[in-house]
Amino acid sequence: MDTVAENQKVRITKKLEKMFGHIDYKNPPELCPVRDVMSVASDQWSVLIILWLAYFETLRFNKLKKYVYGISNKVLSQRLKVLEADGYISRQAFAEVPIRVEYTLTEFGHSYVEKLLELTEWMQLNSPKVLANRERYGLY
Amino acid sequence: MDTVAENQKVRITKKLEKMFGHIDYKNPPELCPVRDVMSVASDQWSVLIILWLAYFETLRFNKLKKYVYGISNKVLSQRLKVLEADGYISRQAFAEVPIRVEYTLTEFGHSYVEKLLELTEWMQLNSPKVLANRERYGLY
DNA sequence: CTGAATCCGTGTCGATACTG
DNA sequence: CAGTATCGACACGGATTCAG
Numbered sequence: 091m092d093t094v095a096e097n098q099k100v101r102i103t104k105k106l107e108k109m110f111g112h113i114d115y116k117n118p119p120e121l122c123p124v125r126d127v128m129s130v131a132s133d134q135w136s137v138l139i140i141l142w143l144a145y146f147e148t149l150r151f152n153k154l155k156k157y158v159y160g161i162s163n164k165v166l167s168q169r170l171k172v173l174e175a176d177g178y179i180s181r182q183a184f185a186e187v188p189i190r191v192e193y194t195l196t197e198f199g200h201s202y203v204e205k206l207l208e209l210t211e212w213m214q215l216n217s218p219k220v221l222a223n224r225e226r227y228g229l230y
Numbered sequence: 231m232d233t234v235a236e237n238q239k240v241r242i243t244k245k246l247e248k249m250f251g252h253i254d255y256k257n258p259p260e261l262c263p264v265r266d267v268m269s270v271a272s273d274q275w276s277v278l279i280i281l282w283l284a285y286f287e288t289l290r291f292n293k294l295k296k297y298v299y300g301i302s303n304k305v306l307s308q309r310l311k312v313l314e315a316d317g318y319i320s321r322q323a324f325a326e327v328p329i330r331v332e333y334t335l336t337e338f339g340h341s342y343v344e345k346l347l348e349l350t351e352w353m354q355l356n357s358p359k360v361l362a363n364r365e366r367y368g369l370y
Numbered sequence: 371c372t373g374a375a376t377c378c379g380t381g382t383c384g385a386t387a388c389t390g
Numbered sequence: 391c392a393g394t395a396t397c398g399a400c401a402c403g404g405a406t407t408c409a410g
Contacts, residue, residue, distance in 0.1 A: 177363030
């Protein structure tokens, strides 16, 4: 292993050490904020909801449902509520007939999108490799 | 909104546009590689397994279970199999009595850890804010 | 007509007991 | 020690129903 990789490894180890002061392995998940918050924010549906909202700025319930392909009414409204509670998105209802409800990212939500995009870009870049691994392994 | 923020927004929009060529909203999830691969890799348990393996280099089944606090036997062995199939970790069994099985990150797994750490660092930094939002919202 | 709650069948999860 | 089997509880998807 060359020096560059060695340095990189040291850097990562440092980060990990800092991290695991916060990811407590002795306490239940609900007492570890990082695990708790991450399980909401990195949920597969939450990710798609946030990304589509970042893309369109504003979306209504049924549009959102159309783009977040495969999500059910129940889970969508559930996730929207949780994401609103956690401060990623905001909900604005207009008292019209028929009623109109618009969802948008908050400032905080936008700050998350930046990190999220880095992750999804990695996924986009590496998914062929993963699929190839999977194929070779033959599990599914 | 100032020019810096405006530039940033444009940059993100570009990334999103590139992204959504790959996150297909018309096809079922299993036909969208990015969604598929990400749902495995960003799963709450997978994340913890990978991070702990990055921290310790090598872990055995029961040690892993101890650190990934709260995971059940079934889900742990399930996730380990999937993560191995996808190429993030490797499994080495020693024919001893009692049997010994060691899990380590692959090169590919280590490359993922870098991205993952950026995300968890963001979570660590922002979880207080999220918890405060939650508190104020009063949903749970 | 839109946004969302409800009901129900199904699959996944968690805990424990158990086996190679 | 590593992992499977079993079972009850819960979450999910889908369809339907309801409210504004």
